[in-house]
Amino acid sequence: MSTTEINRRKADSESGRREGRREFLRSASLTAFGLASKNLLPTFGWEQSGTSAPVIQAGAGGGPDYRIEIAEVEWELAPRKKIRTTAYNGQIPGPLIRLTEGKPATIEVVNKLDREEIVHWHGQWIPVEADGAMEEGSPMIAPGAQSRISFTPRPSGLHWYHTHAMANRDLKRGLYSGQFGALYVEPRTNPGLYDQEQFLILHDWEPYYSASNDGSLMVDYVSASINGRMLGHGDPIQVREGQRVLFHIVNASATETHWLALPGHQFQVLLSTGARCPRRQKLRLCGSARRSGSAPWSR
Numbered sequence: 061m062s063t064t065e066i067n068r069r070k071a072d073s074e075s076g077r078r079e080g081r082r083e084f085l086r087s088a089s090l091t092a093f094g095l096a097s098k099n100l101l102p103t104f105g106w107e108q109s110g111t112s113a114p115v116i117q118a119g120a121g122g123g124p125d126y127r128i129e130i131a132e133v134e135w136e137l138a139p140r141k142k143i144r145t146t147a148y149n150g151q152i153p154g155p156l157i158r159l160t161e162g163k164p165a166t167i168e169v170v171n172k173l174d175r176e177e178i179v180h181w182h183g184q185w186i187p188v189e190a191d192g193a194m195e196e197g198s199p200m201i202a203p204g205a206q207s208r209i210s211f212t213p214r215p216s217g218l219h220w221y222h223t224h225a226m227a228n229r230d231l232k233r234g235l236y237s238g239q240f241g242a243l244y245v246e247p248r249t250n251p252g253l254y255d256q257e258q259f260l261i262l263h264d265w266e267p268y269y270s271a272s273n274d275g276s277l278m279v280d281y282v283s284a285s286i287n288g289r290m291l292g293h294g295d296p297i298q299v300r301e302g303q304r305v306l307f308h309i310v311n312a313s314a315t316e317t318h319w320l321a322l323p324g325h326q327f328q329v330l331l332s333t334g335a336r337c338p339r340r341q342k343l344r345l346c347g348s349a350r351r352s353g354s355a356p357w358s359r
């Protein structure tokens with residue numbers, strides 16, 4: 061594609077992209093709490109309070125930009141297929157957190173479980189106090205407590221947030237649970253070259269131990285989901301012919317590799333774990349905790 065063609069498409073797609081994004085945000089209902097705080101915040105920070113402290117409403121004067129509540133949930137993967145797990149804000153995946161590169165943000169995390177928890181802001185270049193990796197020294201959130209985490213998001217692009225608590229041998233904890241969501245950091249410049257965007261988050265459920273030939277234990281799963289629904293039970297992705305759709309794909313499985321295909325369409329992989337992939341190629345996710353941006357063409 062020539063530079064002229066790219067620029068023309070970019071101009072053509074800009075208004076549609078904005079509309080598409082608004083529509084997506086409305087229809088997906090992923091933005092449980094909008095960006096509202098205009099206050100200047102420190103570059104990073106962390107504070108915790110106990111159960112007696114009032115819960116601060118998102119968007120209230122001086123309140124956090126987002127509020128994440130960790131609690132147990134019964135979740136319907138498909139009709140007559142319910143699981144019990146822990147999740148953020150009672151939904152799987154957790155709410156889409158959309159921040160702007162370089163613009164300080166505050167996220168409040170409320171732990172309603174009877175055990176310690178922690179939320180890791182995967183891929184963000186932030187100090188350990190805010191990062192959410194306890195093995196690096198980030199503080200855990202006590203049972204029933206809430207914490208406020210402030211940081212300046214960077215780098216831009218697709219990231220995700222998830223529990224960093226260790227599962228150990230408990231296949232209901234850690235990343236075997238529903239504690240994950242997309243974290244998208246808008247670049248300060250570069251509006252992008254697409255008409256609409258879609259976030260797809262993959263996960264595996266009902267894990268169990270299975271033996272391998274060498275006597276070691278492996279983890280297998282009964283079911284899997286995209287955006288919290290098993291195949292055939294989620295909302296279809298609706299596109300118009302000729303649209304360029306930017307997919308943000310997170311493999312939030314604890315252990316599994318996933319392959320994706322859109323029959324009749326072709327993906328162009330744009331980014332994979334932060335590295336540019338300039339050649340058009342089929343999309344392949346080659347491990348867990350990976351993230352990609354890709355654009356297929358509808359025909």
Ligand SMILES: [Cu+2]
Nearest residue numbers: 180182222349
């Ligand atoms: Cu991570």
